[in-house]
Amino acid sequence: MDAKRRLGEFLQTRRSQLRPQDAGVSTYGERRRVPGLRREELALLAGVSASYYSRLEQGHSTNASPGVLDAIAGALRLDDAERRHLHELAAGTRQRTRPRRPAPEVVTAEARQLIAALGDVPAVLLGRRSDVLAWNRTGHALFAGHLDPAAPDRPRGRPNMARLVFLDAHTAELYADWPRKARAVVATLRMVSGRHPDDPLLAALIGELSVASKDFATMWADHRVKAGGAAAYEMRHPLVGALSVTQQTLRTEQDQHLVVATTEAGSPSQAALTLLAHSTATGATARATAYQTRRHD
Secondary structure (H helix, E strand, C coil), rough: HHHHHHHHHHHHHHHCCCCCCCCCCCCCCCCCCCCCCCCCHHHHCCCCCCHHHHHHHCCCCCCCCHHHHHHHHHCCCCCEEEEEEEHHHHHHHHCCCCCCCCCCCCCHHHHHHHHHHHHCCEEEEEEECCEEEEEEEHHHHHCCCCCCHHHHHHHCCCCEEEHHHHHHHHHHHHHHHHHHHHHHHHHHHHHCCCCCCHHHHHHHHHHHHHHHHHHHHHHHHCCCCCCCCCEEEEEEEECEEEEEEEEEEEEECCCCCCEEEECCCCCHHHHHHHHHHHHHHHHHHHHHCCCCCCCCH
């Protein structure tokens, strides 16, 4: 998608979501034809001319200064993640270099050491397009136990968490509040798309999901963004039942994301997660023993 259009759609959508009363704009009971603020009202709040703001929203201006962008962000009441996203979108409109196909994502030795050090704590390393680059045994069992545990080791066949959340029935069943998880996935992709506006593989993923999932298309049009952090989810695991986990996301220097799942100490959820870790370890040992037996037969 054209960078100017991205910026314009973000501004227009967020403006339509901001009610006049939330922004301190008096309407005096008048009938309004737009659901949110008018362009001239937003421009007044940001301290810029209405004509300039209109050009920016329509994609006819690409020279907004950081100060102007911050003023617009303040008027739109954007949070820190949304403010960064606005600046990244504006920066994308000024890029003139020809985009290059991004290099394949790899897992560094340091990332593998960190995942190994987490032991039985579920961990999944995601690429910037939400491809699963690596996971530990418990991370695989918790999030995608129905898939081949070696799948992340095959670059052309890696699972993709966004696809799993929207297109895989098993993954959808894991979350008691699936819409909340789905919105978080879309918001993260929105943030990444602003940071990497010329990534053709990311654009292809978004296009695929928009066609394959009406839910994704609707959520994508909402223009919400999210930058990692922590979120608690109620999960319904087919092996250990219900459990509450906190998924914490850490961004690496390679623009990859390490998702770690934790539970409250001494809680039934911790007991369920311990049981899952024990079950997967036992299963792995049994498979290794069977393999060794076959080799010596």
